[in-house]
Amino acid sequence: MKVPYSYLKEQFKDPEPILQAFRDQLTRCEFTFGPELEEFEKNMARYTGAKYVLGTASGTIALSMLLKAVGVGWGDEVITVSQTFVATIGSIVAIGARPYFIDALADFTMDPGLIEEAITEKTKAIMPVHYSGSPAHMEEIMAIAEEHNLPVIEDACCAISARLNGKHAGTFGSGGAFSVHPLKNLNVWGDGGFIVTESEDIYKKILLLRNHGLKTRDEVEIFGCNARLDTIQAIVGNYLYPMIDEITDRRIANAKRYDEAFASPELFEYITVPPRRLEARHVYHMYMVLAEERDELLQYLIDREIEAKIHYPIPMHLQQATLAEEPPFGRTDLSRTEAQCQTLITLPVHQHLSEDQLDYVIKCVQSFYRRQSY
Numbered sequence: 001m002k003v004p005y006s007y008l009k010e011q012f013k014d015p016e017p018i019l020q021a022f023r024d025q026l027t028r029c030e031f032t033f034g035p036e037l038e039e040f041e042k043n044m045a046r047y048t049g050a051k052y053v054l055g056t057a058s059g060t061i062a063l064s065m066l067l068k069a070v071g072v073g074w075g076d077e078v079i080t081v082s083q084t085f086v087a088t089i090g091s092i093v094a095i096g097a098r099p100y101f102i103d104a105l106a107d108f109t110m111d112p113g114l115i116e117e118a119i120t121e122k123t124k125a126i127m128p129v130h131y132s133g134s135p136a137h138m139e140e141i142m143a144i145a146e147e148h149n150l151p152v153i154e155d156a157c158c159a160i161s162a163r164l165n166g167k168h169a170g171t172f173g174s175g176g177a178f179s180v181h182p183l184k185n186l187n188v189w190g191d192g193g194f195i196v197t198e199s200e201d202i203y204k205k206i207l208l209l210r211n212h213g214l215k216t217r218d219e220v221e222i223f224g225c226n227a228r229l230d231t232i233q234a235i236v237g238n239y240l241y242p243m244i245d246e247i248t249d250r251r252i253a254n255a256k257r258y259d260e261a262f263a264s265p266e267l268f269e270y271i272t273v274p275p276r277r278l279e280a281r282h283v284y285h286m287y288m289v290l291a292e293e294r295d296e297l298l299q300y301l302i303d304r305e306i307e308a309k310i311h312y313p314i315p316m317h318l319q320q321a322t323l324a325e326e327p328p329f330g331r332t333d334l335s336r337t338e339a340q341c342q343t344l345i346t347l348p349v350h351q352h353l354s355e356d357q358l359d360y361v362i363k364c365v366q367s368f369y370r371r372q373s374y
């Protein structure tokens, strides 16, 4: 039985409603800005509860612009994690700033207990990541940030619909960045993202930054870039917006089924499920666990047409690009991140998986550790 990682063919097997919305839009030929983008921004504000929302060309550029908007620049340090996708770190380096890596907790998010020892005179912001859709420990992070008067920019790129005590990931700090890349839980037909913020000042700065810094058609107030969300992508986002909860709830239910199977007496000594917190709504952009004999298990699953993956085998502080930095980026001890990268494995969890496919994945994991062939 095939268990694919990507669900896009299934999700868009009837593209007609979106194509019809494109046709309607074509009668106006308004390809940048326009009412569809405004509608998308209103939808995301309504959904997340944020005061201001602005569509952006990607999640990565949303992070860079937020950092710039809170005053991070050349040579400044941003405390963040190594357990993340390159885009988190790339967004910092792209504006001339430098990441300072701290270790991850067992749930793969930033360890707030390490922030204070990482603060230097160059620290200008903290960037936690709601990694894999699991909300970072924002209450602790915000308390430390407030004490040291540091802005927090949340990488919520994987975390649409994630919440902590009912509050949406991305809405705790000065600003949050989301991605709507095709493989995100809310996705469009290409690259895209958006920022959320409560601050009018940050909102106004991003309005300029995402549009060349243009105050009017002819007047440049600051230097920015071209980082708007395409109108055509906003149409796709608006079409999918009413489905966010259904998509997310399906992923959560699938993850629960895996969690229960892996907690069984037979499997719990081989598979470690990260701590699940009652107060956190983890939205499973990725379903990640730690597995004994990870590489062998990965191959065993792939041989049985289950598209398991590793996110990611090399943490950011050990990447070639990081090692080439002189002077080196700051870091705390990162042994937990390193250990996690040796054993973590990602299983397909998307909303289009059938009961049979989920059972098949579980049975294959069982048969691997039973040393049987399934």
Ligand SMILES: Cc1ncc(COP(=O)(O)O)c(C=O)c1O
Residues within 6 Å of the ligand: 058, 059, 060, 061, 084, 085, 087, 088, 129, 131, 155, 157, 158, 178, 179, 180, 181, 191, 192, 193
């Ligand atoms: C943790 C994290 N941050 C940032 C991004 C960047 O988002 P985008 O691909 O929209 O630039 C991603 C994308 O996968 C991500 O996983």
